[in-house]
Amino acid sequence: RAKDLGKNRVQMYDARERRSSPATLVAEQALRAAIETGQLRLRYQPVIDLFTGRTMGCEALVRWAHPELGVLSPRDFIDLAEDTGLIRPLGAWVLAEAIRQAGEWHADTSMPPHTSVSINLSAQQLVDGDLAERTAAMMKAMQLPADSLFVELTERALATDESVARAELNAFRELGVRVAVDDFGTGYSSLAQLRRFPVDVLKLDAAFVRGLGSNPADDAIVATVQGLADALALHTVAEGVETVQQLDALRELGCRLGQGYLFSEPLTPDAFAAFVKRGAVELVSSRPGPAELD
Ligand code: C2E
Ligand code: MG
Ligand code: MG
Ligand code: MG
Numbered sequence: 001r002a003k004d005l006g007k008n009r010v011q012m013y014d015a016r017e018r019r020s021s022p023a024t025l026v027a028e029q030a031l032r033a034a035i036e037t038g039q040l041r042l043r044y045q046p047v048i049d050l051f052t053g054r055t056m057g058c059e060a061l062v063r064w065a066h067p068e069l070g071v072l073s074p075r076d077f078i079d080l081a082e083d084t085g086l087i088r089p090l091g092a093w094v095l096a097e098a099i100r101q102a103g104e105w106h107a108d109t110s111m112p113p114h115t116s117v118s119i120n121l122s123a124q125q126l127v128d129g130d131l132a133e134r135t136a137a138m139m140k141a142m143q144l145p146a147d148s149l150f151v152e153l154t155e156r157a158l159a160t161d162e163s164v165a166r167a168e169l170n171a172f173r174e175l176g177v178r179v180a181v182d183d184f185g186t187g188y189s190s191l192a193q194l195r196r197f198p199v200d201v202l203k204l205d206a207a208f209v210r211g212l213g214s215n216p217a218d219d220a221i222v223a224t225v226q227g228l229a230d231a232l233a234l235h236t237v238a239e240g241v242e243t244v245q246q247l248d249a250l251r252e253l254g255c256r257l258g259q260g261y262l263f264s265e266p267l268t269p270d271a272f273a274a275f276v277k278r279g280a281v282e283l284v285s286s287r288p289g290p291a292e293l294d
Contacts, residue, residue, distance in 0.1 A: 028084045031064070031077055035089050039065050042097055043266035046275055047118070047237060047259045050251050053280035057116030059152070059259060060098040061266045062090070082122060091125045096138060101269055102149065103142025111276060118150035118180060123157035126164055132171035139175075146176030150201065153179070155187025158197055166197055173198050180237070185225060194232065202229050204255070206240025213245035219253075226253045244286045 034040060044058035064072040081087040102117040125131055139146060151172055158165050158181070169179050180201035184190060185208055193199075204225060211218030222238075229236045238250050241260030250258055263281055 024080070027077075027080055028086065030066075031080060031084075031086055031090075034064055034066070035086065035093060039067070040090065040093055040097075041065050041071075042094065042101065042269070044101075044117070044269060044272040045259050045266040046264045046272065047116075047257055048263045048281060050238075050247060050256060050258050050283070053283045055112075055115070055276045055281075056257060057114075057118060057148075057150070058272055059118040059266075060094065060101075060120070062094050062120075082124065085124065087122045087124050091122050095119060095121075095125075095131075095135065099135070099138045099142055099144060099149070103139075103144040105273065106142075106144050106148060108273070111273060114148065115276060116148045116150055118152055120152045120182065121157070123153070123160040123165065126157075126168040127161065129164065129168065131168055132175060132177070135172070135177065136175050147178070149177045150180050151177060152182040152203065154182045155184065155190055155193055158193055159187065159189065162196065169198050173200075183239075185221065191228075194228075199234060201235045201237060204236055204238045206260075209238050209240045209246055209250070209258075209260070210242075212249035213243075219249060222250070222255070223253050226255055230254065244284055247283065248286055 041063045042060045043063055044060055046055045047057050047059060048054070049056050062074050062078075064077055066072050078087070081090050098117050098119045102115075105111045105115055105117075106113070121131075135149070136146075139149065151169075153165070153169075172179055178200040179198060180203050181190075181193070181197075181199055182203050183205040184202040186205050187193070202225060204222060208218050208221050208225075212222060213219070226236055228234075235257060236255045238246075238255050238258040239260065241247060241250065241258040241262045243262060246260075247258070247262060264275060267275060
């Protein structure tokens with residue numbers, strides 16, 4: 001296929017060369033079989049409004065339900081998927097399944113009508129140039145409004161093939177699907193990328209959230225990113241919120257949305273629906289103040 005002859009394909013073979021030890025080949029075959037035989041699962045981590053406690057939506061996170069090893073985290077297999085090109089069928093499955101699930105929730109009248117689902121994309125999913133188009137078709141089939149979908153790309157992914165990525169992200173936005181930069185601040189050109197890419201949301205990496213309220217450097221970094229987001233009219237989502245101190249600091253800095261173990265781990269679809277239906281989470285504060293009242 002002509003599209004396989006492009007620059008990215010060559011890079012993929014290089015990566016493959018480096019990793020083609022027998023153990024890697026076995027792992028690759030197992031992952032391929034997992035995708036084909038339905039061993040992948042999605043978990044959904046609630047994204048919380050840090051001022052009201054309401055669940056605004058969720059992030060879809062892939063898991064591999066391995067028959068012998070149990071449930072594997074993406075940290076155990078996403079790199080392998082990226083290096084072998086299996087990220088494309090894997091990503092296609094994630095996209096279809098997340099849209100199917102979002103459509104099911106949208107049709108469920110006992111769910112709040114604007115529960116969004118955010119999907120992680122790999123740069124390799126953008127190279128064909130028809131991802132937004134295929135997404136639109138799937139959303140239409142599920143009668144899912146475009147504003148219930150977010151796509152997340154890391155800075156690294158955006159940097160791989162800029163013009164291709166920009167065209168595809170523009171196509172997503174024309175549909176009404178919003179674009180988030182994942183792990184913001186961990187790449188080399190965070191600021192430059194904000195000027196070049198159509199972006200709606202910055203996801204503050206957990207690495208910067210960790211020290212909030214205790215490490216002045218993290219407070220300063222998050223304050224700066226929040227100031228930038230405010231100036232550019234972008235939303236921020238804090239990742240890895242684990243403590244009440246972090247929650248307090250985020251609210252003080254004006255960060256509206258967050259996800260993390262303080263609220264919930266990633267959940268099965270049924271558990272996420274139940275979580276949403278229980279209503280707003282109670283936001284405790286480590287100090288008294290007006291924020292406690294809403
Ligand atoms: P990410 O997109 O930055 O996702 C956030 C990760 O932080 C998730 O790890 C989540 O389970 C974890 N997390 C959530 N709350 C907390 C917390 O309070 N504390 C800490 N320490 N961690 C928390 P997970 O599910 O293992 O996913 C790891 C990464 O794998 C994701 O990072 C994402 O980059 C990638 N990934 C996951 N699903 C997909 C997918 O469907 N496609 C692609 N291309 N990548 C995916
Ligand atoms: Mg993400
Ligand atoms: Mg992230
Ligand atoms: Mg992260």
